[in-house]
Amino acid sequence: MSTTAIVVTAVAAFMAGFSGASIFFRAKFVVEPLAAYGVPRAWWNWLGAAKAAGAVGLVVGFWVPVIGTLAAIGLVLYFAGAVITVLRARAYGHAPFPLLYMAPAVAALALTW
Numbered sequence: 001m002s003t004t005a006i007v008v009t010a011v012a013a014f015m016a017g018f019s020g021a022s023i024f025f026r027a028k029f030v031v032e033p034l035a036a037y038g039v040p041r042a043w044w045n046w047l048g049a050a051k052a053a054g055a056v057g058l059v060v061g062f063w064v065p066v067i068g069t070l071a072a073i074g075l076v077l078y079f080a081g082a083v084i085t086v087l088r089a090r091a092y093g094h095a096p097f098p099l100l101y102m103a104p105a106v107a108a109l110a111l112t113w
Helices: 004-026 028-037 039-060 066-087 096-111
Strands: none
Touching: 004 028, 004 039, 004 066, 004 096, 028 039, 028 066, 039 066, 039 096, 066 096
């Protein structure tokens, strides 16, 4: 694994972990938009867990590459769903935020091949 791949994957893991923790700790900047988009509160912990699992999977991928690849795919799909949710809620100005979190996951995935 190249130095670039390690750095990009670490950044992706940090960002996904931060995003997951933000849900668990009910950070206003995360949960207020979720409520506005109509995401049920019952889903919030599951969404945070999915992001946390993706972050852990990326880190495990340093030793077990297939896990890292699968985690990156999962995070890309997760954040694609987040973009769709934002667009369906017609909060077009918020669409760049999940894209910012998706970008390092896409780059980490691209660097695994």
